[in-house]
Amino acid sequence: MSPDHLSALWLSIKVSVAATALNGAIGIPLAYLLARRRFRGRAVVDLLVTLPLVLPPTVTGYYLIVLLGRRGYLGAPLYELTGWTVAFTWYAAVIAATVMALPLLVRTARAAIESVDPNFERAAFTLGRSEWRTALEVTLPLARNGIIAGLALAFARALGEFGATIMLAGNIPGKTQTLPLSIYTAVQTGEAGQAMSLVGVLTLLSCVVVVASGRLGARPL
Amino acid sequence: MYRVLTAAILLLAAASPASAQELTLSVAISMKEAVEEIGRGFTAGRPGVTLRYNLGSSGELQKQIEAGAPVDLFISAAQRQMDELEKAGLIVSASRRVFARNVLTVIKPADSRVDISKATDLLDGRVKRIAIGNPKTVPVGQYSEESLRTLGLWERLRPKLVFAENVRQALDYVARGEVEAGFVYTTDVVTRAAAVKEAFRLPEDTYRPVVYPAAVVAASKQQALAVAFIAALVSRDGQAALGRLGFLPAPPSVR
Numbered sequence: 001m002s003p004d005h006l007s008a009l010w011l012s013i014k015v016s017v018a019a020t021a022l023n024g025a026i027g028i029p030l031a032y033l034l035a036r037r038r039f040r041g042r043a044v045v046d047l048l049v050t051l052p053l054v055l056p057p058t059v060t061g062y063y064l065i066v067l068l069g070r071r072g073y074l075g076a077p078l079y080e081l082t083g084w085t086v087a088f089t090w091y092a093a094v095i096a097a098t099v100m101a102l103p104l105l106v107r108t109a110r111a112a113i114e115s116v117d118p119n120f121e122r123a124a125f126t127l128g129r130s131e132w133r134t135a136l137e138v139t140l141p142l143a144r145n146g147i148i149a150g151l152a153l154a155f156a157r158a159l160g161e162f163g164a165t166i167m168l169a170g171n172i173p174g175k176t177q178t179l180p181l182s183i184y185t186a187v188q189t190g191e192a193g194q195a196m197s198l199v200g201v202l203t204l205l206s207c208v209v210v211v212a213s214g215r216l217g218a219r220p221l
Numbered sequence: 222m223y224r225v226l227t228a229a230i231l232l233l234a235a236a237s238p239a240s241a242q243e244l245t246l247s248v249a250i251s252m253k254e255a256v257e258e259i260g261r262g263f264t265a266g267r268p269g270v271t272l273r274y275n276l277g278s279s280g281e282l283q284k285q286i287e288a289g290a291p292v293d294l295f296i297s298a299a300q301r302q303m304d305e306l307e308k309a310g311l312i313v314s315a316s317r318r319v320f321a322r323n324v325l326t327v328i329k330p331a332d333s334r335v336d337i338s339k340a341t342d343l344l345d346g347r348v349k350r351i352a353i354g355n356p357k358t359v360p361v362g363q364y365s366e367e368s369l370r371t372l373g374l375w376e377r378l379r380p381k382l383v384f385a386e387n388v389r390q391a392l393d394y395v396a397r398g399e400v401e402a403g404f405v406y407t408t409d410v411v412t413r414a415a416a417v418k419e420a421f422r423l424p425e426d427t428y429r430p431v432v433y434p435a436a437v438v439a440a441s442k443q444q445a446l447a448v449a450f451i452a453a454l455v456s457r458d459g460q461a462a463l464g465r466l467g468f469l470p471a472p473p474s475v476r
Contacts, residue, residue, distance in 0.1 A: 070398045087399045088350060088383050170383055170394075171355075189357045190284050 004173045005198060008182035011090060012159055012202075015178055019097035019158035020151055023105045026098075027154070028147060031109035032135055053103035057163025060099060064168045068095065092169035093176050097158035104157050105150040112146020113139060145216075152213025156206055244446050245273045245291060247282040249298035249360065250387045251323065251406050252433060255466045256296060259459045263450060270446065278387035280358025286311055286438060293441035294450055296433060298323070298388075299360035303434045313444070316437040319476060320454040322469040323406045323431040325364055328417045330398045337402055337420040340372050348381065352391035352403035355384040361391070364428045365404035371427035392417065406431065408467040432475055433468075 001009070033039070034046055052060045068075045070085045079085050086092050116139050124134040140147065162180040169176035171185060179202050186195035248256045253276055260272045275282065275292060283302040286292055287309065295312060297303045300319075306312045329337055335347045343351060354362030362384070369375040385391035388405050389412075395403035396416035403417075410419055435454055437447040453459050460470060 065397070085399065171386070172383055185355070185357070188281055188284060190287070 001197060001201075002194070004177070005182055005186075005194065007174045008177050008179050008198070009201060011093070011175075011177065012179040015090060015093045015097055015161075016155050016158040018094045019101055019161075020155040022094065022098045023101050023154040023158075024151060027102055027105040027150070028109055028140070030102075031106045031147075031150075032113055032139070034106065035110045035113035036135075036139070049106050050103050052100050052164075053107075057100060057161070058167060061096065061164035061167030064092075064096060064099065064164060068092070068168065087168060088170045088172060088176060090169070090176055093161075093165050093178055096164035096168045097161040100161050100164055101154035101157040105147075105154040108150030108153060109143065109147045112143035112150070115146075116142045148216045149213055152209055152216065156209045156213075159202070159205060159209070241269050241271060242267075242443060242446060243271045243273060244293050244443050244450065245275060246294045246296065246450070247275045247277070247285065247290070247292045247438075248296045249279045249282070249433065250276045250389050251298050251361070251409055252296055252321075253389075254412065255321075255408075255463050255468060256454075258462045258466070259453055260450075262458060262462075263453045276387075278354060278359040280360070281387070284358075289440070291440075292438050293443045294435065294447045295438055296435045296454075297360070298431065298433055299363060300432060300434055301363065302360070303436060307436070311439050312436040313439055314436075316448055316451060317434055317476060318436070318451055318455055319432045319434045319471040320451070320459070321433040321463050322471055323408055323433070324422065324425065324469070325361070325368065325428065325431065326405060326407045326410065326422050327402055327420045328392070328395050328405055328410060329402050329420045330395055331416050331418050332398070333401065333418075335401060339421055340369070340374055340423065342421075343374065343378055343381075343402060348401040350383050350400040351378060351381045352383050352385050352394040352400045354388050354391055354404070355386065359385065359387055360431070361388040361404060361406060364431055365423075368423045368428040372423075411467065430472060430475075432471060434476075 030049065034042065065072065065087070067073055068086050070076065070079050070087065075085055086095065120138050120142065121134050124138045129137065160180055161178070162184070165178060166181055171177050171181045177185070179198060183195055183198045183202070186198060246256065257274065264270050264272060279297040279299055279302040282295060282297070283306055286295060286306060295303070295306065303312065303317065307314055307317065327337065329335065335345065336342065337348065342348070353365050354360070356362040356366045366375060369378060383394060383400055385394060388409055391403045392405050392409050392413055394400045396413045402420060410417060435451050437444055437451070441447055
């Protein structure tokens, strides 16, 4: 593999790990709230989180540009304040991958949390545990397998992200060119051999994630 | 249910009369407006003829033709892509004609306050990112690279470059203000006149002339119609339309 392709592989792993971590930080609390709380706007939150799953990735990418571009609703004030803009940086790839992967984690984790018998939680409450500690010590550990499976799915989705990434992060070799973008460019420029080896690497990596998630998810509680 | 399906199929069949002729043109995206305008005149005199435009960078369009895309006519923004197709026997050599010329320019966002009036100004720290067509597939990127290499600036500017899939994407990056400067053709500027402005032009002796060759694709089943379209490109009306949009006449002695 050429240096550009090696850096694409490394960048893809870096972006996917960061996006999975962000997914855990945002998605697990979100899944818990959607599963266990009834609050105003719950349906809207549910809809917004799910949308990237059904919308074409280019549509999600476009929304991200409108929001985070230098002239965007959040991007413009950010640029005024700091002189920095997220577009065409590897952070943009992380954001795109996070948004695209979020529905997979939230839906999987939410289903796992909903399937936890509420009687365990009630028992914890009667023993004087707060909801916060009950969630951390009872609910989430019992939903562990589903959450891990969701995180693995999110990682795999982040690894394969293309549409929203190319729109927000561009396709800069060595900077924002992840494996899927590198494959796209290799095919476009007629480098069939390079494309084949990159496709092999990505397939192998995805297989590892699927097998690992199967093993982790199937562990007894 | 079946009745609905039958109706839908009949409707589809009615929408495509058997006598219709369809010409698919793979067009370098910088030529979009010009070829569309010439195309309107072309179809006006030919009832039943429909034109389909497949727009992209010349390199991308070249790869599609190599992969057997069902295209009748190829209009490239550089000789290189056409040369490679001709060598592979994928275009009709006799039909090949250069019909227009263009000039490179460097643009910046319309509201930019950075003074960029010569190539070395691009080294300025306030110019953080520069949009350029990917030199692997996009002619405007190839011409720009050639010019910057001649000027001895390519390696120094390289870290700032953001590669675009075609010239209009580079234009869009500048129009959106995501980059401080970009390399496009002079004819592209008017398509986003409110959002971008010309900063300076690269010396024309630092890169080979930007010329547009057109040729009939060898596998086309609409050879006569495709030849007629090339004739329309070089006709007086065609050349006048190109001139109105800022293109220059093809240099003499270039095929």
